[in-house]
Structure formats: structure tokens, C-alpha cells
Amino acid sequence: MKVKQMKGSYALFESLLAEKVDTIFGYPGGSIIPVYDALYDYTDRINHILVRHEQAAAHAAEGYARVSGKVGVALVTSGPGATNTITGIADAMMDNTPIVVIAGQVATTALGSDAFQETDLVGVTQPVTKWSYQIRRPEDIPWAVSRAFYIAQSGRPGPVVLDLTKNAQTGICDFSYQKTEFIRSYIPDPEIDKEVIEQAAHIINAAKKPFALIGQGVILANAEKEVKQMLEKANIPAATTLMGLSAISSKHPLNKGMLGMHGNLGPNMKTNECDVLIAIGMRFSDRVTGKLATYAKQAKVIHFDIDQSEIGKNVKVTLGVLGNIKESVPMVTDLLTEQRHDDWIKSFEPLERKEHDKVLLKEVEEAKGPIHMGEVIAKISEATGHKAVLVTDVGQNQIIAARYFKYTKTRSLVTSGGLGTMGFCLPAAMGAKLGAPSRTIFAVCGDGGFQMTVEELGTILQSQIGIKIILLNNNKLGMVRQWQKLFWQRRYSFTDMINPNFNTIADAYGIRNRMVNKREEIDDAIADMMKDDKAFLLVVNTEPDVMVYPMTPAGDDVTNVLLEESSK
């Protein structure tokens, strides 16, 4: 093996290059200066995006990872720089996004002394990381980076933190790099039990009303094709979780929509009617299941997952199929008989029609009065022939965007599903653009979340990141307001916002922009937005009293779906 002597800071970049890193989102500071000094010599090989706040570096790394399937990297200083990334790290933990956050740390001699900008980052991040490690010697850098990348992207992916002491950055070490392929205390891809595969096939073959739930695990495992083949061979209708959207095309006849609190009527009602529930790479979040005591009690539940601790965690299962679904799903498919479940599949239709008549017509097709969020989303989805990437913020904008956008390619939705992080959209969209430069990136946010990370317009300006921002503005913190309206006697406590002129802000950053107040202006504004590949802010002033339906109130039976206010 080739051994070269170099400073730890250089060893860091050599290690990152060995992991094929070409993009880093970061922000310099005192304890990471030696690394930034070395970076000065790597700018031909590494594209460093200077964000405006470290939280954005973490979210951008997430956005990058989610669309590209590669590991996103954030680089920050110690203390506040590091703690600012924690929201993004926790977000990545909940949504299984592979990112590596490299943070500076004070010198080992100063550790534990309350030194300037010292935080116990490993201690603080342990609950929200897959692995976090403090590097105290330069010679440990290649080992730690190699482990970090292996852990972040293998098995069930997640965030890794490397806490890099200053003396490890400045010290000299012998550099040689070896990719990690094995850690004895860590089994990312558990062996698949053939007997279990046979049992799964047996249960599915005997099913009269099978129903498949598709989660983000299908995307993370690159198993979209394998899952589609299973659905098609056994003729199984399916629905996705919020995080699983785009794993199967919106146009596929077996795709019956989205599950969960604001999911489609059919999938939620049919969950409690099917005889076999086949969950693939999803984790039965409370936003999907509602009340566990009445969830799919009539069905045999088969759960495909790579993480043993997920099987049976929330929903008791008949059979857990442990292993990488890219392998386990086709193994089961091989044993399936070709089936038709036409009557069962047809039985979704009345529910689809009901949702269409009660919700979709009002929100999109025949929307009247002030602009509705749903009709805007339907139009931007059409603008690219449903091929764009949708990045959302959190709240009504997120749910409406996820519902009315159409997905024809995988890795087309970047949203904060588990943590529900407001302010996620703008930085995640920047990362998504860097991760998929040839794709159109729509950043759909509300006026609340947009202002949480609005400083990133500076990053967009400096690095010329061509994202299309659609700000659905109703001067309200809409989702909280919706709950106040439905469950808190309309006591609208602090959900009104007095907002600035968003277009003037965009002007200040040199970002082309439009404001739309009337339905008739939407098409023209979208055409204007899509005219070039530069950043654009489209402010759409929407109806103030937005309500997202359907809605299953938190903790209610999954079939207790509200379709409109009066149907309560």
C-alpha cells in the first residue's frame, strides 16, 4: 500500500476523495481553519458550497443524498457551528438519510476544560446519529472517514458525525486509505432466511385481498423494480407512505396513492379490509397507522425490513422478513403464482371517486375564489411532464404538494417526513440541485418555513443554484391553525404572520421573481419561471383559510377519515 506523509487536514481530503466526494456544504470557523486551509488546495476537485447557516449545511447534505443516493457531506466548526447542524442530523436519523457531518473540535489538550467554542458533540449527537466519533490523532482520520462512509450508507442508512480535534487536523500522519467493508460489531445486511421467504410466498399466494405498503426503504435499497415486479406478478394493489412517494410511478395502475393522516381515502380504508398486508421498507409511523389497537387487525401482516428492531416495533406482525429487500423481495416473487385480484382492486374505485368529488374537485379541478395550493402544485407538476424533483417544507404546503404532485421517476420527493423540520425546504432543495443538476428542482414552502432558513438565498446567489422556489403564502402557520380550528375551538394562538414583501427580498439577492394573486396569472408565471435554468421565486398568495383534507385525526382509527369540515 502507498504511504505518504501529510497533515491531518490533507489526509481528510484525500480520504474524502477516496470516497468519491465531490461536493461539500460547509461554513468555516476557528476550530476548522486548518481543514479550510487544506481545502484551498482541493477546490479543483471538491465543490465547496458556502452556506449561510450550519443548519442549512446539514439539510443541503440531506437533499444531496436523497436525490443522488450518495453520501451528503457537511463541514462545520466546533461549538455553535456543530450544534447548529443537530436539527439536520436528527432529521437525517429519522428519515434514514446518509450524511457525514465533519465538525472541528478544540485540541485534545483543551477537551473538557470549557474551552472557547467547545461542545461535547459526540455526547450531544449520540442519540441522533448512527455513529459519532471523536478523532484525536491525525493517523486515525483515514480509518474514521472510511468507517463513517461505510456506516452512513450501508444497511439502514443514517447520519454519522466526525468530531475532528484541532491537533488531529494540524498533526502529521502517514496516509494510506483502505475502504471499510466489514465491522465485526455491525451486520448491515442480515442473512435472509429461506424458510421465511417460503412462508411469505405461501401467505401472499393464499391472499384474496392483498395490499402492499411501500416505504422509503424501497428507494434506499434501489429496489423499485423488484417491488414493481412483485406487485405485477401477484396483482397486488399498493400505496406508499409519504417517504415512499416516487418509489412507484403515480401513473401505475396498481398504485392507489398515499397512506396516512392526510393520505388517500382508498388506501386508509382498505388497510382495515385487506386480508394480507405486505409492508415493504416502511416503519408503521404513527402518522401512517393512527390508532394501533384497531390497525389492520383483520389482516395477516408481513413486514419486509433490513432492520430487526423495526419488525414488530409498532405493529405486531405475522411474519417478519429480515434482510435487504433488493434480495428478499425477488426471492418471494419467484415463489408467487400469477394472480388476478380484479374485484378487490376495483373496490378502491368508489373511494377514489368519493375523494375526487369531495376534495380534489374543490382543491384542484374546479377551484373557486382565492387560489388553492393544490391547483398550483398540479400545474408545476405538469410543467415538467411530472419529471421534476419536489422538495417541500413542513406543514400544509408539504402535504398538499406531496398529494398533488405526480411522480414518474424515483427519488423525486425530498421532504422531512419523520422529524417534520420547518425550514428544511430551501437548503434541502439547494442540496438536491447539486445532487441532480440536470433535474428541475421545485422547492415548495409556506411563509413560515421559508423564513426559517431564508438566509440561504445568499447561498443561492453566491453559488448560482438554479432552484425554482414556490412560496405558498397565506400569512398563516397553516397546519397548526388547522388543528386549532378542528380540535382547539378556533383559538388561533400565534398562527397569524405579518410578513415582509418576499419579492423585495428576492430582488435584494438578485433572484428573479413574480407574485401571483389571481388564478388566471398562474400559467404565465410558471412559464416565466421555467424560461431559464436559474433560481426563481414564485410567490403565490393563496386562500387564507386553508384546510387540508382528507384528514385522520391523530390517534384515531385509520378509517376515521374527515373529508370536509362538516363531515366530522
Next chain:
Amino acid sequence: MEERTLYTVTVFSENRVGLLNQISIIFNRRQLNIETLSVSPSALRGIHKFTITTYTDHDTIEKVVAQIDKRVDILKAYYNTDSELVYQEIALYKVSTNALLKLGSIESLIRQHNITILEITDNSVVFQKTGLYDETQRLFDELQQSIGVLQFIRSGRVAITRSKVERLSDMLEQIEKIRERKSKHA
């Protein structure tokens, strides 16, 4: 709500900084109180063993152990109920020498409780007793009532399963197979 039982959780980990924190976080999240804790190097070089006891129900302990087990630096985590284990605790008691001499029944006390004497000075005597929680507690109560206890400390539980070999060796065998499978692929 299922009945709460005392479970003994055994964790084998790499000998790395911060492992205890990683484990205790998982107990914290489920609002589980750690009753006793004992950490030491295991029979296998470089591998540490944690023995933790906690009161909870079966459903919860299963999930907690699965979540501990999946941490990257944890080799294996198990849980057992008392009937599956041979276990022991150790307790030390410091009493006043004068008070003890005045008690008069030292020989029967020592025989009855199987006490070992670790130290005698003019001022104090240190007793050692190994046993189950109830046994060490009974001696404490007796001493406290009769002559008073100056200092008392009880260790966490140490436990051995009734099966023949440490189950970690099965785990290590399995790991070795995976390593071989991987190196063949490479």
C-alpha cells in the same frame, strides 16, 4: 398493561469511549430506570460486558434490547429473566467495632449470614456478604436495627446464563462466516 418483571440485559460491546452513554440513552427514551449496572472486560479480549437490570414488561424489553443491539459498536445484546440465570451481588457493610462487640452474638451472625470479614480496626469492622438482593438486604436490615450501619454499598448484579457457553461465541462464529463470505466476494 403487561406485568413488570425484573429483566437482566447483557450487552457485549467493543471497548470504546461512550458506549455506556449510547446504552443508557435507549433506557432513558423509554423511561426505564436502571436498577443495577455492572461493567467489566469479558472473557474475550477487547470485548466489554455490561450487565444491567431493569423492571419492565416483555414487549418493552424486547424492543429496548433490539435497539441496543443495532448500535454499531455493540456486538450483541440479550435479555433474560431470573430463572434463566445464575446471578450474584456483593455487599459491603461498615459497622462500629464497639457496637459489634457489645452485640455479643457475633459468631451466630457470621454463620447465619455467611459473612466474610475484610477489615477490623479499633473503630470499625467491614463485612462482606455475597448473595441475592433480598439476602444482602436482610443483613443490612438486621445490622441497622441492632447496632447501626456506618457505611453500606451493594454492587450491581453479575450473571451467567445457564447455557453451556457464552452466547457471544455463537455470534462471533456467525460474524466470522460473514467476514469469509465478504472476502470471497472481494
